[in-house]
Structures are given as C-alpha cells and as structure tokens.
Amino acid sequence: MVCKWVNKGLVVRLYPDEDMICKINQNIGNARFTWNHLLAEYQKTYILFKQHGYTRLKCNMTTFNAMLTMLKKEHDFLYLSESSSLQQVFRNLINAYKKFFNKNAGYPRFKSKHPKQSFRIQNINNNIRLQDNMLVLPKIGPVYYRTSKEYKRLLNSSNIKINNVTIKKSNGKYYAVFSIETTVTYLEKTLNVVGIDLGLKSLATLSNGLKITNLELTYEEKMIKKCQKRLSRKKYGSKRYQKLQRTYWKWQNKKNNKIRDAYHKLSRYITQKYDIICMENLSIKDMLQDTNQSVKLHRIGLASLVEKIKYKSNWYGKNFIQINRWFPSSKNCNNCGYYNKNLKLEEREWTCPKCKKHHDRDINAAKNILHEGFRIHMENLMNLRDWGDSTVILEAIASTAREVRILNIHM
Ligand SMILES: [Zn+2]
Structure with a gap:
C-alpha cells in the first residue's frame, strides 16, 4: 500500500x-x-x-x-x-x-x-x-x-x-x-486507459463509447429565474426582498450542490476505474472570451470537473494527461486518420469519406484524445527514462491495442 x-x-x-x-x-x-x-x-x-x-x-x-x-x-x-x-x-x-x-x-x-x-x-x-x-x-x-x-x-x-x-x-x-x-x-491499478471528451451536448464521452449525460437542472434553473424576476420588482433591502432573497439562495445552493456532488462522484469513478486518463485542456483565456453566458458558465463548470479529476489522479497514483486544446480531436477519423475539415459543429454524426466508417462525433473525439494522450505519455516516459511502472504501461498498451487498434498508429 x-x-x-x-x-x-x-x-x-x-x-x-x-x-x-x-x-x-x-x-x-x-x-x-x-x-x-x-x-x-x-x-x-x-x-x-x-x-x-x-x-x-x-x-x-x-x-x-x-x-x-x-x-x-x-x-x-x-x-x-x-x-x-x-x-x-x-x-x-x-x-x-x-x-x-x-x-x-x-x-x-x-x-x-x-x-x-x-x-x-x-x-x-x-x-x-x-x-x-x-x-x-x-x-x-x-x-x-x-x-x-x-x-x-x-x-x-x-x-x-x-x-x-x-x-x-x-x-x-x-x-x-x-x-x-x-x-x-493509492488506488489499485486496473490497467485501463481512457480518453474523455467534454462537451455541451453530453457532459462527458468516454473512448469506450460511454456517454455521461448532462445534469437535469431545469427545475432548479426555472425557480432561480422566477426568483430573479420577482426580486427585480421588489424594493432593494426591504423585508419582502430579504425573504425572497433567502428563497433565491436556497435554489442557488440546491443547484450548486447537485453539480458539485455529481462532479465528485464522476471524478471518483473515473480515477477508480482508469490508470491513464487523457483529457482536453480547457483554457481559462478562451472561457473569458465566451459571449454566451450559459455556455461560459457551463465551461467554467467543466473546468472544475477537470480540476477534480486531475487532483484525484494525483492523489490516487493515476496518470492524468492533458491534450493541447488545438489538437483537432473531433475532425480526425480515428480509424484511418483522415482530416475532415468540412465537419460542422452541428453535425453529431458523420461518415469518413476515405474508410467509410460511420462516426459518432463525441466518441470519435474521445478516441482521438486517447491516442494523442497515449502518445504524449509514451514520449514522457522515454524522455524521463523512468521505467518504474513500465509493466503496467506495457500491459495497458497491449490491452488497449486490442480494443481501439492503437498499435498500428503509434507503435
Ligand atoms: Zn476514416
């Protein structure tokens, strides 16, 4: 231990x-x-x-x-x-x-x-x-x-x-x-590796095809909006204002707690199940530039999820790898490497013109993130000449190679 x-x-x-x-x-x-x-x-x-x-x-x-x-x-x-x-x-x-x-x-x-x-x-x-x-x-x-x-x-x-x-x-x-x-x-080694694509449509998509849906928060958001609307009509600081403000805070807390709880559970699940976790790098600079308020808040939320997975991987002896945000994760075909430059944001599914493979946009992206993360991880290992955990890594390569055909691309 x-x-x-x-x-x-x-x-x-x-x-x-x-x-x-x-x-x-x-x-x-x-x-x-x-x-x-x-x-x-x-x-x-x-x-x-x-x-x-x-x-x-x-x-x-x-x-x-x-x-x-x-x-x-x-x-x-x-x-x-x-x-x-x-x-x-x-x-x-x-x-x-x-x-x-x-x-x-x-x-x-x-x-x-x-x-x-x-x-x-x-x-x-x-x-x-x-x-x-x-x-x-x-x-x-x-x-x-x-x-x-x-x-x-x-x-x-x-x-x-x-x-x-x-x-x-x-x-x-x-x-x-x-x-x-x-x-x-440290948590037990599982020899599993994963690439995770974060998004607006579904919260997270894992490279094995598992999709984690966004939290159901419509009711809380509805109540928050309602309170805000009513607050704006009341006199600031009055008794009624303060009473309504407490209700507003209650809903706000409910929403925040729900998100935090879900993110903690998800990050725990991922660090427990996988040894090498590859994710996109969410940049704060980009987030500040987002003009759409709800998208911006969503991204800030996602950043906190990444942060949780990152520190938990560190605590429990797992490898966390961040991919450059310019890496074209969704536009490359994970099967043959074809670059589909015409892929539009609203296209959730597409077929590769070269190898004719049908892709789900998010799953394809997650697989590409896994490939790239793995490449970076191997590179780091070579540079550091740190072979401490090499058996685990090599076994993990072998097991993923069977699963996602990683070997023919990078080895
Ligand atoms: Zn292809």
Whole structure:
C-alpha cells in the first residue's frame, strides 16, 4: 500500500449566533476594506508605470506589509481582525496581479458587498482549535459547527495538520473551509486507459463509447429565474426582498450542490476505474472570451470537473494527461486518420469519406484524445527514462491495442 501526503479542503457548516455573526462580518468587512485600499494604492502606481511604458509592476510582500502597518494606524477597527487574515489579503492580491500579468485572468477588481465573501486565518502555533462541537478561532471565539462523522473523525485525528481555515459566507450561510494535510492510499491499478471528451451536448464521452449525460437542472434553473424576476420588482433591502432573497439562495445552493456532488462522484469513478486518463485542456483565456453566458458558465463548470479529476489522479497514483486544446480531436477519423475539415459543429454524426466508417462525433473525439494522450505519455516516459511502472504501461498498451487498434498508429 502506497501512502501519500496531500492537501485536502474540508468544508463544514458553521452555526454562529447573533454576536458571532457580527464578529465574522466585521472580519469579512476588514478583509474587503484592506483589499480595496491596497488595490487602489497599487493601481495608482501601476497607472504611473504604464504611462512610462512598463507592462509589469513587481508586487512584493514587504511593500504591502509596510502599507498594512500604516493602514492599521489610521483605522483602529482593523485590530479586531487576526493579523494573518489581513496578510492573506495581500497574498491574494499579489496572486491576482500575477495572474493578470501572465494573462491568465482579468484585472483585479474591487470587492463589493457580494453575497459570497470570505477571510482566511493561518494556523500558527495551534491558534485554531477544535473542542467538542466548537471551532475556536482567534479574536472571534468558539463557533458551533456540524459535519459528517467521517469529517469529524478526520479533523480530530492526530494524523493531520491544519494549515489554515477560511471562513466563508455564501448565500446567507456560513462555512469553514479547512485546508489540511493528510494521507491518502493509492488506488489499485486496473490497467485501463481512457480518453474523455467534454462537451455541451453530453457532459462527458468516454473512448469506450460511454456517454455521461448532462445534469437535469431545469427545475432548479426555472425557480432561480422566477426568483430573479420577482426580486427585480421588489424594493432593494426591504423585508419582502430579504425573504425572497433567502428563497433565491436556497435554489442557488440546491443547484450548486447537485453539480458539485455529481462532479465528485464522476471524478471518483473515473480515477477508480482508469490508470491513464487523457483529457482536453480547457483554457481559462478562451472561457473569458465566451459571449454566451450559459455556455461560459457551463465551461467554467467543466473546468472544475477537470480540476477534480486531475487532483484525484494525483492523489490516487493515476496518470492524468492533458491534450493541447488545438489538437483537432473531433475532425480526425480515428480509424484511418483522415482530416475532415468540412465537419460542422452541428453535425453529431458523420461518415469518413476515405474508410467509410460511420462516426459518432463525441466518441470519435474521445478516441482521438486517447491516442494523442497515449502518445504524449509514451514520449514522457522515454524522455524521463523512468521505467518504474513500465509493466503496467506495457500491459495497458497491449490491452488497449486490442480494443481501439492503437498499435498500428503509434507503435
Ligand atoms: Zn476514416
């Protein structure tokens, strides 16, 4: 049995009383205040730099630390926050700018009083403690929490290390997200390989022909739309508005939970069943450019699915291979390699003019992804001269070769 230390995030629901809610909101507010203030300061400098022809501006911790000390002197209420939670703010800000400069994200934005807010406390010298059913936070105090027996056992076991905890307020509910270090056991090898095509029509298509349909969310979406419509007619902040807002959040939560649950189950299934998993690379840059809002949200959802499969493969000792997004997965015939450049997006099925094979668009794409992923995987193995797991790989090649006739193309 191979064990591995990994980072895990555990989410537990918090049940703060009035007094606690007040303190948590103060902390959230302080984090937002610090973010907005630092962003404004930095933005001034950035604009000045830009005028002189620079495209990047170095952000560093020391500058921000000094800025924070000054900010605290000006605004007393910042002392109500645990200092690591404010330091976290500029760590986030530095990351946001890094992403922006590397063109992985848009320009950092000012935070508003959005329903989703959070702050993070680092666990230094065990200042975050768990006592019975209480989570004890520095400067805030004990908050009642509830979670599954499994999570409770894990959180209280001596075998883990709590790195930090994020207190999150989302759609009217409070949560604590623990970032912990713990061990996981590798899953058994199955010698199966798979290529997965993600799409809008069906959620995922596996190279063996299995299609996983999209989630049925029409009812939840209908209710969300209905609430939005009614909310727009009510006076903002009124009693009736707040009541309706709670209903709106309830449906929003239901929808999100359904998606998350399904993605966790699917990613677990895939990592359990397959040793080598090949998938397309979904780029965030492309997603930001999508103009159709529902398509954009769907793609962001898919990215979270890919992320789940990726980290689970890593945890459980499986190989995860990402294919370049420019790889023409749907236009190549997987049987003879013919490139069908006239294939249109709405054509779900087509027949190869060269070898006359009839294809389902998604299954063909999944098979091509598998071939390409396999090629990349072999290439990596050759380069690294790492033959540690070569028997598994070779047996897997032999078994797939029989199935999808991979050998005559790449070996
Ligand atoms: Zn063909």
